Amino acid sequence: xxxxxxxxxxxxxxxxAVPASMILRREQVLRxxxxxxxRTAPVDPYDAFRGRYVALRYADNTVPxxxxxxxSLKRGMRIYVVLEENEEGFVQPxxxxxxxxxxxxxxRVPVQWVNKGSRMVQLDYPFDRYYMNEYEAPRAEQAVxxxxxxxxxxxxVTVRLLDGRAVLEALYLDGKPVHAYLEEEQGxx
Amino acid sequence: xxxxxxxxxxxxxxxxxxxxxxxxxxxxLREHYALEEQEDDTGPFPVTILLxxxxxxxxxxxxxxxxxxxxxxxxxxxxxxLIFCFLLLSQGFVGWxxxxxxxxxxxxxxxxxxxxxxxxxxxxxxGQTYHIPGNLTSFLLVWMLLSLPVCxxxxxxxxxxxxxxxxxxxxxxxxxxxxxxxxFWLLYAAIxxxxxxxxxxxxxxxxxxxxxxxxxxxxxxxxxxxxSDIPGVWILVYTSLFxxxxxxxxxxxxxKPPWVxxxxxxxxxxxGLVLAYLLTYEWPWSGSRYGARWSGWTxxxxxxxxxxxxxxxxxxxxxxxxxxxxxWRDAIQGVAPVLALLLWxxxxxxxxxxxxxxxxxxxxxxxxxxxxxxxxREASLARLNIGMIVLMVLLLLxxxxxxxxxxxxxxxYMLLGGIVWGVNLFMLKRRRKAGLA
Numbered sequence: 001x002x003x004x005x006x007x008x009x010x011x012x013x014x015x016x017a018v019p020a021s022m023i024l025r026r027e028q029v030l031r032x033x034x035x036x037x038x039r040t041a042p043v044d045p046y047d048a049f050r051g052r053y054v055a056l057r058y059a060d061n062t063v064p065x066x067x068x069x070x071x072s073l074k075r076g077m078r079i080y081v082v083l084e085e086n087e088e089g090f091v092q093p094x095x096x097x098x099x100x101x102x103x104x105x106x107x108r109v110p111v112q113w114v115n116k117g118s119r120m121v122q123l124d125y126p127f128d129r130y131y132m133n134e135y136e137a138p139r140a141e142q143a144v145x146x147x148x149x150x151x152x153x154x155x156x157v158t159v160r161l162l163d164g165r166a167v168l169e170a171l172y173l174d175g176k177p178v179h180a181y182l183e184e185e186q187g188x189x
Numbered sequence: 190x191x192x193x194x195x196x197x198x199x200x201x202x203x204x205x206x207x208x209x210x211x212x213x214x215x216x217x218l219r220e221h222y223a224l225e226e227q228e229d230d231t232g233p234f235p236v237t238i239l240l241x242x243x244x245x246x247x248x249x250x251x252x253x254x255x256x257x258x259x260x261x262x263x264x265x266x267x268x269x270x271l272i273f274c275f276l277l278l279s280q281g282f283v284g285w286x287x288x289x290x291x292x293x294x295x296x297x298x299x300x301x302x303x304x305x306x307x308x309x310x311x312x313x314x315x316g317q318t319y320h321i322p323g324n325l326t327s328f329l330l331v332w333m334l335l336s337l338p339v340c341x342x343x344x345x346x347x348x349x350x351x352x353x354x355x356x357x358x359x360x361x362x363x364x365x366x367x368x369x370x371x372x373f374w375l376l377y378a379a380i381x382x383x384x385x386x387x388x389x390x391x392x393x394x395x396x397x398x399x400x401x402x403x404x405x406x407x408x409x410x411x412x413x414x415x416x417s418d419i420p421g422v423w424i425l426v427y428t429s430l431f432x433x434x435x436x437x438x439x440x441x442x443x444x445k446p447p448w449v450x451x452x453x454x455x456x457x458x459x460x461g462l463v464l465a466y467l468l469t470y471e472w473p474w475s476g477s478r479y480g481a482r483w484s485g486w487t488x489x490x491x492x493x494x495x496x497x498x499x500x501x502x503x504x505x506x507x508x509x510x511x512x513x514x515x516x517w518r519d520a521i522q523g524v525a526p527v528l529a530l531l532l533w534x535x536x537x538x539x540x541x542x543x544x545x546x547x548x549x550x551x552x553x554x555x556x557x558x559x560x561x562x563x564x565x566r567e568a569s570l571a572r573l574n575i576g577m578i579v580l581m582v583l584l585l586l587x588x589x590x591x592x593x594x595x596x597x598x599x600x601x602y603m604l605l606g607g608i609v610w611g612v613n614l615f616m617l618k619r620r621r622k623a624g625l626a
Contacts, residue, residue: 004287
């Protein structure tokens with residue numbers, strides 16, 4: 001019986017430690033990471049366990065294929081992408097390396113595919129979902145579609161970066177946080 | 190008294206096997222004399238177990254749905270508190286069951302299912318809070334790895350079935366994303382020690398039979414996780430897998446349980462036959478030559494080879510055991526992996542697909558004739574008809590994919606029908622003479 005109790009305690013600690021580690025790693029990035037903005041193009045799908053979310057695609061999600069990058073890139077391979085801010089304040093990938101850069105803003109990201117014809121590497125950013133309340137997510141989607149039609153203010157997300165790890169912080173519509181935008185929209189006649 | 194109990198414990202399976210006692214009365218005697226340590230609440234109608242499990246599914250599923258709503262009023266810290274509260278609550282229940290209700294199957298199964306679902310709820314809430322990317326793949330893997338120990342700790346068959354379903358879903362999700370799901374076999378192997386212990390109950394317990402069906406069906410689906418870097422490797426793996434199941438059904442599960450509790454035999458024999466019929470066509474063999482898609486050895490191709498080697502070694506051991514215990518007749522279907530290996534190797538050395546097709550046609554004819562011969566020798570209508578069905582299906586397939594004129598096909602069919610009737614009548618007369626029918 002004592003043996004079973006020890007095993008039970010081990011299992012209980014493991015079941016608590018894994019979620020704790022998942023939370024702590026992301027809290028660290030949110031607390032200590034630098035903030036960047038990515039321009040997006042959202043739609044509204046559904047996850048059976050985690051609820052509705054806004055699926056995010058990114059306008060700047062490719063980086064030029066480099067000659068002599070050490071080895072050929074393959075789908076799923078993780079590379080370090082160096083990010084630079086443009087004049088509008090959004091970050092864009094400018095180059096990549098297989099080893100961790102010593103300085104600057106960079107992100108560890110899987111390769112989605114390599115287009116050898118156009119010599120571009122498509123990146124699979126590790127922040128492709130923004131989870132929302134089940135009633136608000138469809139409204140956010142409608143707002144995005146409306147805003148996409150000739151709105152000068154882009155839709156974008158803010159992301160915290162730390163040591164190549166990223167945690168999505170907020171989604172902005174028309175320059176406002178998505179919840180604030182939806183509340184404001186609801187208040188309008 | 191202890192000595193007598195021990196004697197009765199050993200005697201009951203023999204009495205059941207010989208038909209002196211029904212399964213129900215044997216179980217009643219076991220319970221009356223407390224021959225088994227556990228299971229306060231098992232019996233012919235395990236309502237408390239089923240209701241407990243259903244309740245756990247409803248509560249756990251309800252919690253996942255409630256959290257899926259995404260209450261944006263909840264701050265990150267409050268969500269963290271909730272995550273640990275759910276986990277501690279379900280762990281507290283598990284701890285209480287281990288300390289106070291260990292002999293209750295209903296309590297063990299209920300607490301296990303609740304814990305597995307609460308772990309899912311906790312991981313889902315973390316994913317939602319931190320907008321963790323990706324599809325179900327990573328979510329399922331973490332969930333299954335955290336749920337696996339619960340199966341062992343509580344001896345829960347339902348948790349094991351959930352684990353199997355989750356692992357298979359993970360493999361499918363990974364394979365559809367283009368990844369190698371070879372690791373699925375490690376997840377599958379991780380539950381096998383638990384399954385082996387539980388399968389000893391397969392003859393008497395519905396739970397053991399459910400687990401056996403789960404193991405067989407998931408292993409069958411898992412063929413789509415083969416990396417297939419080696420052309421035609423699926424032929425080798427699947428023939429060994431089905432032979433392994435069939436022989437396990439024949440050899441390991443003695444005394445013979447009712448048919449519903451014999452999934453290894455059913456899935457193994459039906460799967461093995463369907464596969465043999467498929468292998469009488471050209472398409473599996475024309476794509477199985479080296480060079481077509483071969484791009485060198487990868488880790489995934491090594492996993493495929495190891496899997497095949499492990500299964501084939503098991504088949505060999507099981508054939509030896511079956512031949513020793515019940516004779517060669519029950520080991521006939523175990524020959525398929527050897528034949529597949531020889532024909533696959535011939536295809537790699539440039540033999541035409543026709544050779545392999547012919548090989549499996551001959552195999553099915555021999556199999557059908559042997560079953561029929563056994564049926565006649567042992568006056569068993571079941572064996573005789575199985576042999577006939579094997580032959581008839583083969584003939585049916587051949588006549589659909591050959592260019593023989595319709596008149597010829599029609600006449601041959603009618604002749605075959607007449608032969609089947611004739612043989613059956615002959616057998617019936619023989620059985621009547623022998624006083625068997």
